[in-house]
Amino acid sequence: MQTQMLKGILEGCVLKVVENDYHFSKEILEILNSHGFNNITEGTIFPLLIRLEKENLFEIKKIKTEYGPHRKYYRLNEKGKQELKNFEESWNHLYKTVNHIMKEE
């Protein structure tokens, strides 16, 4: 059940994480997990990033590092910011609805 509850919500959280600052995949993972997500993995985050990239929501910078392969940094573009706003509205409505139901004795 835990897994299924995430669907769609994780996407909004990723948008929020890269709203203003560039981050690459591993940073995004760490930020999400440090906020309380249980154990988001690469198998989850990569398909999601690719999906959002195809929807044209990011500015992307590829940066070479001294260690290992290049890193791909993501940040929202204007369309991404709009999408984040849409998510926030949906989320606010959803969590209030659910909490309302849960608090009926």
Place this chain on the structure above:
Amino acid sequence: MQTQMLKGILEGCVLKVVENDYHFSKEILEILNSHGFNNITEGTIFPLLIRLEKENLFEIKKIKTEYGPHRKYYRLNEKGKQELKNFEESWNHLYKTVNHIMKEE
């Protein structure tokens, strides 16, 4: 996106609705929608009820009515109440996590 956000969450809400009182499918639908869900339909609720019934979470009463076919009333049994508790814990953790991320400046 809206649709995907529901996944798994709706199940918990249905459990809550029939926690203490018997309700049949249409009542469950109406209660959910009246609390703010957009437009849950039968195509959503029936597979869900059948799923939960197979997991043995309900007591079920079939009642004949004067109008039309019988109604199938659902209420949680002990296992269902335990499952609801699990959902509530997961949900509380999830919505706090998401709100925490969303409120970072």
Place this chain on the structure above:
DNA sequence: ATAGCTACCTTGTAATACAAGTTACCTTTC
């Protein structure tokens, strides 16, 4: 007996989390 209502149920599709595996680049050590 036909129409209309109500209720239950089935089938098929699309979306998405996640595990498990792959490719590739760089440094360090032998």
Place this chain on the structure above:
DNA sequence: GAAAGGTAACTTGTATTACAAGGTAGCTAT
């Protein structure tokens, strides 16, 4: 210079679930 080890990107396959659309069947009223 070959091997080992680390990091980062990406791919493939599976299970789950919301939902549309359609189907079956009982009852009442005309």
